[in-house]
Every structure is written in C-alpha cells, then in structure tokens.
Amino acid sequence: MEIDRMQALLTALQEARFSGLRSVSYDGKTLTYGSDAELAAAISDLEARIARVSGTARHRRWGTVATKGL
Numbered sequence: 001m002e003i004d005r006m007q008a009l010l011t012a013l014q015e016a017r018f019s020g021l022r023s024v025s026y027d028g029k030t031l032t033y034g035s036d037a038e039l040a041a042a043i044s045d046l047e048a049r050i051a052r053v054s055g056t057a058r059h060r061r062w063g064t065v066a067t068k069g070l
Contacts, residue, residue: 006049006050013043
C-alpha cells in the first residue's frame with residue numbers, strides 16, 4: 001500500500017475514533033470494529049507501518065537506574 005493511501009486511511013480511522021464511531025468507510029468498503037480497543041490497535045498498527053515505510057521508525061531504549069537515595 002502506498003504511503004499516501006495509508007495516511008488517508010489513518011486520518012479516516014482517527015476521525016472515526018474521535019467521533020465515537022466504530023465504522024469507517026474507505027475506498028468503497030466499510031470496516032466495523034468491535035470495540036474502541038480494536039480501533040486503537042488498528043490505528044497503532046497503521047502508524048507503525050507508516051513509520052517503517054517513511055524511515056522514521058521509533059526505537060525504544062530501556063535501561064535501569066538505581067540510587068541509594070542520598
């Protein structure tokens with residue numbers, strides 16, 4: 001899928017979620033999500049795909065910090 005189409009779908013998903021809807025129509029198709037969590041997961045997945053294609057993927061670093069409280 002082209003990045004322009006992914007951006008348009010992401011916008012449609014976000015608008016539906018912020019409007020409180022669970023159905024999205026795009027390219028003549030209607031998608032209905034069972035819950036807000038499913039819609040949020042679809043948005044998150046699409047954002048990750050866009051980041052990978054555009055080369056702006058997020059990298060997470062985890063570390064541990066300890067102090068003696070002094």
